[in-house]
Amino acid sequence: MPEENVDYSSEEFANAKREMDSLVYESLKGREMKPNALFARMADLAKAMPLSKDIVKWSRSNSVWPLQFGLACCAIELMDFGSARIDAERKGFLLFRSTPRQCDVMVIAGWVTKSMVPEIKRLYEQMLSPKYVIAFGECATCGGPWWESYNIVKGIDEVLPVDVYVAGCPPRPENLFGALMKLQKKIGGVVEG
Numbered sequence: 001m002p003e004e005n006v007d008y009s010s011e012e013f014a015n016a017k018r019e020m021d022s023l024v025y026e027s028l029k030g031r032e033m034k035p036n037a038l039f040a041r042m043a044d045l046a047k048a049m050p051l052s053k054d055i056v057k058w059s060r061s062n063s064v065w066p067l068q069f070g071l072a073c074c075a076i077e078l079m080d081f082g083s084a085r086i087d088a089e090r091k092g093f094l095l096f097r098s099t100p101r102q103c104d105v106m107v108i109a110g111w112v113t114k115s116m117v118p119e120i121k122r123l124y125e126q127m128l129s130p131k132y133v134i135a136f137g138e139c140a141t142c143g144g145p146w147w148e149s150y151n152i153v154k155g156i157d158e159v160l161p162v163d164v165y166v167a168g169c170p171p172r173p174e175n176l177f178g179a180l181m182k183l184q185k186k187i188g189g190v191v192e193g
């Protein structure tokens, strides 16, 4: 019968569906359905495993996901940080993500104008918890050369909680590497060599 002529509301169709459901049900009887570890939440794993706190901390510190986001000239150094020369992945600093919903680290690279504050806050609020902030460079730390400007915030810590500060105008990508290693220590992971 062509598909368009099938009457899905018919008694015959309902009986066939019932029969198929009961066959599936019978075949699954007696089988234990274990939760899928791939989709388990970190919090559930933490409850289930001994030493869980340490494992969670270790996992978090070795899979840091920074947000792809820059504000001014320091962002050029941020781009260089992503280069093969630095090879940040070897320490667990993973790819820059373009959506805050997949990130847990925001690197403030550049000066913060007052008009950008609501946008930065919105991005921060959309990030996963626990989340961290790195103030990268003089402008992000204290306003830098624009300290007395009418429209520049005197440091991102007036807006967001900062975990690590990086000095320099601009700092080098290696300094960001060092800052992320400090952040790893703060999260609780062990930093090797």
Ligand code: SF4
Pocket (backbone or CB within 6 Å): 072, 073, 074, 075, 109, 110, 111, 137, 138, 139, 140, 144, 145, 168, 169, 170, 171
């Ligand atoms: S710290 Fe220097 S390099 Fe970085 S954004 Fe400010 S002026 Fe530019």
